[in-house]
Amino acid sequence: MGPVPIFLEDVIAGLSRPQKALPPKYFYDAAGSKLFERICRLPEYYVTRAELALTRANIGAIARFAGRGCALIEYGSGESLKTRLLIRALRPAAYLPIDISEPALQRAALKLERAFPWLEIVPVNGDFSRPLALPAPRGLAKRVVYFPGSTIGNLTPGEAHAFLRMTRGQVGPKGAMLVGVDLKKDPEVLHAAYNDSRGVTAAFNLNLLGRINRELGADFDLRRWRHYAFYNAPLGRIEMHLASLEAQIVNVGNYRFAFARGETIHTENSYKYSVEEFRALAARAGFTAEKLWMDRKGLFALHGLKAA
Numbered sequence: 351m352g353p354v355p356i357f358l359e360d361v362i363a364g365l366s367r368p369q370k371a372l373p374p375k376y377f378y379d380a381a382g383s384k385l386f387e388r389i390c391r392l393p394e395y396y397v398t399r400a401e402l403a404l405t406r407a408n409i410g411a412i413a414r415f416a417g418r419g420c421a422l423i424e425y426g427s428g429e430s431l432k433t434r435l436l437i438r439a440l441r442p443a444a445y446l447p448i449d450i451s452e453p454a455l456q457r458a459a460l461k462l463e464r465a466f467p468w469l470e471i472v473p474v475n476g477d478f479s480r481p482l483a484l485p486a487p488r489g490l491a492k493r494v495v496y497f498p499g500s501t502i503g504n505l506t507p508g509e510a511h512a513f514l515r516m517t518r519g520q521v522g523p524k525g526a527m528l529v530g531v532d533l534k535k536d537p538e539v540l541h542a543a544y545n546d547s548r549g550v551t552a553a554f555n556l557n558l559l560g561r562i563n564r565e566l567g568a569d570f571d572l573r574r575w576r577h578y579a580f581y582n583a584p585l586g587r588i589e590m591h592l593a594s595l596e597a598q599i600v601n602v603g604n605y606r607f608a609f610a611r612g613e614t615i616h617t618e619n620s621y622k623y624s625v626e627e628f629r630a631l632a633a634r635a636g637f638t639a640e641k642l643w644m645d646r647k648g649l650f651a652l653h654g655l656k657a658a
């Protein structure tokens with residue numbers, strides 16, 4: 351659970367905007383992290399399978415690029431699934447998983463401790479959208495930042511730029527970064543991935559309102575809201591919204607918000623980048639895109655970045 355005053359402030363600010371919106375980082379409480387793990391296993395959600403497959407197929411080259419014995423820093427580590435492949439191949443001196451979801455972070459760290467007893471694991475429960483002081487791992491190991499799962503797509507291009515500049519500072523002139531980026535593709539494939547037939551993505555989206563009820567004492571009636579996700583082609587992003595099924599008033603703390611029938615709360619973006627678009631973004635933040643690994647169907651890209 352994050353500090354309540356900041357969560358409340360962010361919710362009030364987001365619901366006070368002309369297009370009501372909530373920051374996607376609040377999806378990830380204990381229930382939200384578990385739902386996200388289920389999304390990763392859905393038949394329609396190609397993202398995790400494609401990234402796992404390309405990582406497995408290219409693990410030797412990825413390890414040569416990143417270098418053995420580094421300090422491996424992962425942002426938005428969640429269940430650290432793909433990271434297991436990297437840990438085996440890189441034998442890092444230390445692993446620093448960073449996640450806003452304390453339950454997901456602790457669960458992953460426990461499992462990793464059992465699987466890799468030789469590894470120094472330093473979990474950091476923090477928010478990467480704010481300045482974050484990282485504990486210094488022992489020794490002078492080279493730093494490699496890992497940012498898989500297309501989490502970078504959840505940031506606006508401006509936020510992604512600021513994030514890459516921050517990590518560029520963290521890895522220094524000799525460090526490297528591995529970023530998993532979802533590629534532009536057939537909108538039907540994208541649409542299916544965010545509108546799965548089992549309704550797990552809908553439950554994940556709606557859990558945000560449930561969390562606001564649980565932690566901030568709000569009175570959202572979840573039966574009056576529907577998950578709504580579509581591909582916005584001009585902006586190159588999936589947008590997730592929650593649509594109000596009728597005119598209604600919702601109380602959050604001492605605040606009241608009126609929703610018209612059909613009005614939406616914008617809850618998440620997932621930007622899709624062509625290889626060239628992502629390389630240009632990385633270059634503006636001081637990185638050279640040296641390596642590129644893709645799955646066989648060309649669904650997903652893992653970029654190997656070095657300091658420019």
Ligand SMILES: C[S@@+](CC[C@H](N)C(=O)[O-])C[C@H]1O[C@@H](n2cnc3c(N)ncnc32)[C@H](O)[C@@H]1O
Nearest residue numbers: 375378426427428449450451477478479498499
């Ligand atoms: C799209 S999921 C990806 C999870 C995992 N890395 C993967 O590849 O499947 C995003 C992850 O980032 C975490 N996260 C989202 N926003 C964050 C923030 N502002 N600071 C830290 N972690 C964040 C979530 O808790 C979640 O584990």
